[in-house]
């Protein structure tokens with residue numbers, strides 16, 4: 695069963711008030727892959743991620759995670775699937791009224807019945823993974839730098855030891871140094887924990903540093919799909935303009 699895709703997007707159509715955003719999108723992501731999703735602003739990248747995690751129902755078609763429909767009618771199946779992925783969305787990254795510790799503990803408290811001593815150990819372990827000290831658990835989101843917000847959100851996304859990580863513009867708003875650190879952190883964690891990633895990014899360095907495959911959304915469809923090199927070679931106006939600067943960026947997955 696290991697060749698069941700982690701993500702299976704099957705013939706998805708999305709329409710909002712008569713505006714068609716997706717027209718028959720099909721994509722699969724295999725275990726251990728890191729798929730980078732690119733597309734112009736408003737091309738439906740965030741919406742597709744929301745459909746992947748079951749926050750939005752496609753107008754037509756379906757998404758399966760680990761072989762099961764993410765919107766399975768059986769709430770037990772949905773709950774089981776929900777425990778197997780973590781997400782980091784660009785907006786509303788953290789609960790502003792909860793401390794760093796409580797933000798990371800949130801999914802553990804919500805989806806598992808664990809005693810507080812165990813939760814504390816698990817939260818501290820996740821904090822160490824993203825290079826935060828236990829002391830920083832007391833801080834409130836408003837007291838954090840942009841880079842720390844991202845690391846806390848990543849720790850929260852990893853709280854349930856997900857097999858799949860869903861990232862919407864994980865490095866947006868970070869300056870190049872912090873962005874590079876964050877990419878390196880995700881790459882190291884992925885090697886250690888062996889999760890699958892689907893990630894939207896506008897940032898060419900993030901894409902080059904992480905994505906094992908790339909899919910480009912344009913004209914409501916997937917217009918290119920393959921390795922970064924293959925997608926760069928596709929002569930669509932979107933890919934041409936998007937990748938115009940990438941020749942200067944290091945190749946993915948090399949060195950380190």
Ligand SMILES: Nc1ncnc2c1ncn2[C@@H]1O[C@H](COP(=O)(O)OP(=O)(O)O)[C@@H](O)[C@H]1O
Pocket residue numbers: 710711715733734735736737738739740741742
């Ligand atoms: N809940 C919604 N209701 C109506 N329109 C929406 C909704 N969510 C997204 N859209 C529209 O769908 C299009 C794609 O949005 P989005 O997925 O956020 O694009 P991207 O992330 O690629 O910039 C946009 O035109 C957006 O305004």
Ligand SMILES: [Mg+2]
Pocket residue numbers: 739740741
């Ligand atoms: Mg978006």
